Amino acid sequence: MRRIHVIAAVIRDDQNRILIAKRPDHAHQGGLWEFPGGKLEEGEQRFDGLVRELREELGITVTQARPLLDIRHDYPDKSVRLDVWLVTGFDGEAHGAEGQPVRWVTAAGLDEYEFPAANAPVVRAAQLPECYLTTPDMNDEQALFAGLQRAKEAGIRLVQLRQTQLSGSAYRGLVERVLERFGADFRWMLKGDEPPEWPGVGWHLTGRQLRKIWEERCAAEASFAAGAPLLQGSSPGVGAVPPPRRAASLFAASCHDAEELVMAAELGVDFVTLSPVLPTQSHPGATHLGWERARELIDSVNMPVYLLGGLGPQELSQAFEAGAQGVAGIRQLWELAGE
Ligand SMILES: Nc1nc2c([nH]c(=O)n2[C@@H]2O[C@H](COP(=O)(O)OP(=O)(O)OP(=O)(O)O)[C@@H](O)[C@H]2O)c(=O)[nH]1
Numbered sequence: 368m369r370r371i372h373v374i375a376a377v378i379r380d381d382q383n384r385i386l387i388a389k390r391p392d393h394a395h396q397g398g399l400w401e402f403p404g405g406k407l408e409e410g411e412q413r414f415d416g417l418v419r420e421l422r423e424e425l426g427i428t429v430t431q432a433r434p435l436l437d438i439r440h441d442y443p444d445k446s447v448r449l450d451v452w453l454v455t456g457f458d459g460e461a462h463g464a465e466g467q468p469v470r471w472v473t474a475a476g477l478d479e480y481e482f483p484a485a486n487a488p489v490v491r492a493a494q495l496p497e498c499y500l501t502t503p504d505m506n507d508e509q510a511l512f513a514g515l516q517r518a519k520e521a522g523i524r525l526v527q528l529r530q531t532q533l534s535g536s537a538y539r540g541l542v543e544r545v546l547e548r549f550g551a552d553f554r555w556m557l558k559g560d561e562p563p564e565w566p567g568v569g570w571h572l573t574g575r576q577l578r579k580i581w582e583e584r585c586a587a588e589a590s591f592a593a594g595a596p597l598l599q600g601s602s603p604g605v606g607a608v609p610p611p612r613r614a615a616s617l618f619a620a621s622c623h624d625a626e627e628l629v630m631a632a633e634l635g636v637d638f639v640t641l642s643p644v645l646p647t648q649s650h651p652g653a654t655h656l657g658w659e660r661a662r663e664l665i666d667s668v669n670m671p672v673y674l675l676g677g678l679g680p681q682e683l684s685q686a687f688e689a690g691a692q693g694v695a696g697i698r699q700l701w702e703l704a705g706e
């Protein structure tokens with residue numbers, strides 16, 4: 368089946384609201400909500416297609432936009448490439464120029480609407496920020512808190528509390544204190560062998576945990592296929608063993624190669640980090656992916672990818688060009704928040 372190249376737009380206004388539109392009942396995936404856009408025409412440049420579609424469908428003229436997420440999805444009757452752009456500047460008042468209902472909703476509010484199946488990672492990309500901070504290991508809790516305060520003021524919104532020097536009850540105690548003070552300021556990601564017990568708090572797997580969970584799941588599926596009794600919590604059918612997660616919280620993994628990206632995608636993560644893109648201070652001699660390989664790997668998956676390793680906010684536009692959601696980091700993002 369020939370894949371149709373579709374340009375779609377996550378349009379964000381100055382109040383950080385996002386525009387969605389309802390597809391006509393008779394259309395493909397009719398009656399569902401969508402990000403405005405449509406088919407790229409023969410020989411048309413991607414940006415030109417974006418401008419044309421939003422003029423036709425919403426009566427606005429795009430003045431500022433960049434690629435956000437580029438994915439492929441196969442419906443039973445149609446294969447699409449959803450080439451999604453983030454539009455942050457436009458002239459005119461957006462309205463349903465083809466009679467379609469349109470609505471401005473908050474990023475979190477997108478969860479309340481029903482989109483075509485291809486859109487799940489697009490909704491995630493629309494909700495996730497450009498920078499993903501991992502806290503450096505710090506024994507001085509006051510310094511950690513001061514750094515988090517600065518990160519908040521610098522506009523960081525997504526943070527992994529890693530603290531490799533802590534585990535068990537010492538880590539849990541720190542989590543309690545951090546959430547009490549900064550629970551509402553960031554979307555939090557935690558490490559651990561189990562999904563976090565705090566509501567709304569996300570879980571970030573290391574590459575090693577990702578492989579382990581993947582192998583356990585493959586073993587469970589093999590024994591299910593061989594007629595073994597169902598594991599608790601699983602339902603019959605393909606992919607009978609559901610990925611371990613709690614609703615309404617993010618699930619992510621650290622990936623380093625194509626194999627780990629496939630595992631993460633099949634476990635249904637919301638996003639991944641991909642590293643190391645460049646040599647880092649902590650591992651100066653280690654092999655790194657480089658920009659070209661990073662771009663290829665991002666292109667091979669259908670989910671938001673943060674590039675990690677020797678990168679900071681200065682590399683954001685290069686990361687966007689490679690198709691990434693943005694950059695992740697410890698040192699550069701922590702230092703951005705000032706010492
Ligand atoms: N615009 C848009 N299309 C989407 C989204 N998600 C998704 O799966 N699609 C699919 O991508 C294709 C885009 O087609 P479209 O109907 O918008 O195309 P168009 O504006 O050129 O319309 P036309 O064919 O009536 O001229 C459809 O098959 C649609 O189901 C989305 O969020 N926005």
Ligand SMILES: [Mg+2]
Pocket residue numbers: 403404405406424
């Ligand atoms: Mg359309």
